[in-house]
Amino acid sequence: MLQVNNIRENKDAYVKALSKRGVDANTILEEVLQVDETRRNTQAQLDEVLSQSNTLSKEIGMLFQKGEAQKANELKEQTTQLKEQSKTLQDQLNEASEKLQQLLFTIPNIPNELVPAGQDENDNEEVFKEGDIPTLDSEALPHWELAKKYDLIDFELGVKITGAGFPVYKGKGARLQRALITYFLDKNTAAGYTEYQVPHLVNEASGFGTGQLPDKEGQMYHVGIDDLYLIPTAEVPVTNLFRDELLAHNQLPITCTGYTPCFRREAGSYGAHVRGLNRLHQFDKVEIVRIEHPDNSYAALDGMVEHVKDILRDLKLPYRILRLCGGDLGFTSALTYDFEVFSTAQDRWLEISSVSNFETFQANRLKLRFKDVDGKNKLAHTLNGSALALPRVLAGILENYQTPNGIKIPEVLIPYCGFDMID
RNA sequence: GGAGAAAUGGCAGAGUGGUCGAAUGCGGCAGUCUUGAAAACUGUUGAGGGUCACACCUCCGGGGGUUCGAAUCCCUCUUUCUCCGCCA
Numbered sequence: 001m002l003q004v005n006n007i008r009e010n011k012d013a014y015v016k017a018l019s020k021r022g023v024d025a026n027t028i029l030e031e032v033l034q035v036d037e038t039r040r041n042t043q044a045q046l047d048e049v050l051s052q053s054n055t056l057s058k059e060i061g062m063l064f065q066k067g068e069a070q071k072a073n074e075l076k077e078q079t080t081q082l083k084e085q086s087k088t089l090q091d092q093l094n095e096a097s098e099k100l101q102q103l104l105f106t107i108p109n110i111p112n113e114l115v116p117a118g119q120d121e122n123d124n125e126e127v128f129k130e131g132d133i134p135t136l137d138s139e140a141l142p143h144w145e146l147a148k149k150y151d152l153i154d155f156e157l158g159v160k161i162t163g164a165g166f167p168v169y170k171g172k173g174a175r176l177q178r179a180l181i182t183y184f185l186d187k188n189t190a191a192g193y194t195e196y197q198v199p200h201l202v203n204e205a206s207g208f209g210t211g212q213l214p215d216k217e218g219q220m221y222h223v224g225i226d227d228l229y230l231i232p233t234a235e236v237p238v239t240n241l242f243r244d245e246l247l248a249h250n251q252l253p254i255t256c257t258g259y260t261p262c263f264r265r266e267a268g269s270y271g272a273h274v275r276g277l278n279r280l281h282q283f284d285k286v287e288i289v290r291i292e293h294p295d296n297s298y299a300a301l302d303g304m305v306e307h308v309k310d311i312l313r314d315l316k317l318p319y320r321i322l323r324l325c326g327g328d329l330g331f332t333s334a335l336t337y338d339f340e341v342f343s344t345a346q347d348r349w350l351e352i353s354s355v356s357n358f359e360t361f362q363a364n365r366l367k368l369r370f371k372d373v374d375g376k377n378k379l380a381h382t383l384n385g386s387a388l389a390l391p392r393v394l395a396g397i398l399e400n401y402q403t404p405n406g407i408k409i410p411e412v413l414i415p416y417c418g419f420d421m422i423d
Numbered sequence: 424g425g426a427g428a429a430a431u432g433g434c435a436g437a438g439u440g441g442u443c444g445a446a447u448g449c450g451g452c453a454g455u456c457u458u459g460a461a462a463a464c465u466g467u468u469g470a471g472g473g474u475c476a477c478a479c480c481u482c483c484g485g486g487g488g489u490u491c492g493a494a495u496c497c498c499u500c501u502u503u504c505u506c507c508g509c510c511a
Binding site: 040043044046047048050051053054056057058059060061062064065072073075076077078079080082083246377 | 440441442470471472473478479480481491492
């Protein structure tokens with residue numbers, strides 16, 4: 001959520017930046033400023049009325065103590081009108097505040113200047129590419145065939161017990177998955193991230209804090225009876241750990257990592273490219289989250305990108321990094337880098353990580369602040385990234401490491417798996 | 424799930440209708456003393472809005488109500504603790 005003060009000062013720049021998302025924000029930003037103006041005026045009037053009312057009440061109190069009940073009762077009558085006024089003003093204030101809030105909820109984050117203009121994923125900018133794409137023989141199979149051939153994942157069983165998009169991992173498939181989770185967590189904690197285990201259901205306030213609500217209501221599974229949401233990513237519970245916090249500046253940065261399953265309804269995304277592990281309703285992911293001083297957040301973002309690179313080098317997977325264009329950028333993000341692994345047997349790139357700086361967009365909703373060296377309270381910057389999302393990494397490994405004799409295990413994972421070959 | 428108790432500033436903990444935004448202690452910060460430190464003493468120390476700065480407004484778990492006036496009374500929700508039941 002944007003801050004009204006900033007909108008007031010930077011309106012034209014904001015309109016220009018938001019146009020990179022294909023959004024014409026001029027009208028709505030004007031409206032925001034107008035509603036805010038009304039809100040502030042109403043607040044000032046209300047304060048004035050309350051002030052008078054407080055003064056009178058104090059006088060009445062003193063008169064009663066002195067035993068001058070009659071004078072007190074005379075004053076009482078004067079308060080009636082003030083009460084009515086304050087009630088009306090309070091209603092008007094609430095109305096304006098609510099309207100302002102509603103407007104602000106519809107405005108996405110301001111893209112960073114590095115964000116290229118563009119409509120969709122075709123306009124994303126490739127900024128880095130690394131790793132050798134293996135040449136596979138003509139017998140090479142896509143991962144869902146490999147999963148079947150070696151009995152690693154059973155998609156039909158998942159359909160039976162739950163539904164499509166809820167795979168069942170078996171045997172070496174399950175073990176490889178667990179190995180990846182542990183390896184990722186080890187890698188992240190070695191880089192200084194503190195490991196957390198967090199709840200997999202969150203309340204409404206948490207959904208609002210990180211921006212899933214109200215924007216993406218339909219994308220989360222909702223447990224109606226208890227009004228809780230299944231998390232779509234560990235970002236939600238982990239970032240919300242710091243909701244309503246006022247941190248000391250020397251507590252920054254805060255760096256967290258956590259493994260969770262992720263649940264996504266993926267409403268409306270059926271069709272092509274959803275085979276196998278490419279798109280699921282439940283999948284595993286290890287996430288990294290940082291709370292940063294604003295001066296340091298972009299350096300931190302670069303650091304996260306380097307960290308994810310390092311993991312992919314370990315795994316020896318061919319990958320590229322995209323800087324998302326305005327049209328593809330998430331609602332809450334100011335700058336996002338997507339990592340994609342090349343899936344050789346499918347001959348396509350699969351997104352396996354998304355690393356973003358949200359600047360103060362989430363922090364403003366979260367009321368996540370810190371006391372700076374100058375003694376002032378400021379909103380912190382929040383960042384997060386996948387390190388990494390499991391299913392497509394698994395797909396990439398299965399496909400890129402396949403040989404006529406079986407699937408090799410990346411060297412770095414062998415100690416975690418306890419075997420070096422799936423055959 | 425049933426019965427009871429509680430929720431106050433960074434922490435502990437007073438405060439049951441009228442200068443209470445809130446005693447006191449601890450902690451934090453500044454100063455005195457000291458070569459330095461500790462101790463002791465003195466002062467200071469919540470957040471948000473508003474203002475050039477004051478004034479002023481709001482906040483004692485959340486929401487609503489009673490009253491001229493609520494931390495204090497009433498309703499409701501949430502959370503915590505104790506006891507009982509159930510259970511991994």
